[in-house]
Amino acid sequence: MIVEHRTYTLKALHTGAFLKLYEQAALPLQNQYLGHLIGFYVSEIGPLNEVVHLWGFASLAERERRRALMEADPAWPVYRQALLELDVVVEQSTKILRTTAFSPTIDFDQQQTA
Template sequence: MIYELRTYTAEPGRTAEFLKLYEAMALPLQTRYLGGLLGFYVTEIGPLNQIVHLWRFASLADREQRRAALEADPAWHHYRARSKELGVIREQESKILKPTSFSPA
């Protein structure tokens, strides 16, 4: 099992705009293709205006296959274009996490 931790930094004061668009357009697609959503968060303390989500995959190959299927869907390209037009996201970071032998998850 591997985990992908994605962090997006939004323009100050515009996180709600992004979340509204994401929930309406991206979440249904990602749920269909990626599955494994463990959590979706916004930062309250520390670096602000960050949107953080955590996904579970069986392996890097599983992640690659699922993301390729998502990328092949025209609705995903429509969402990405709409998100780019909105101009809310300033930065994106993605980390692949591999649990240790003693990790509970």
């Protein structure tokens, strides 16, 4: 199993606008194609104006397959353009994490295939 850990750093006081656009335009597509949202968070202490989301996948190949399907959906470029026009993202980083042998995990092989 792998986990995609993505962090967006936003312009101060713009987290609400980002979350509104994301929830309306991106989240439905990501739920449809990516499958398993582990969590979606905003920073409270430490570096502020950060949004973090975690997605679980059975493998890196499965992540790539699912992302390709999502990016082929005509609604995805519409969201990306709206995000560019919102002009609130300062930085984006993505990590791919793999589980250890002793980590409690969810069996993502059992998730439905998009």
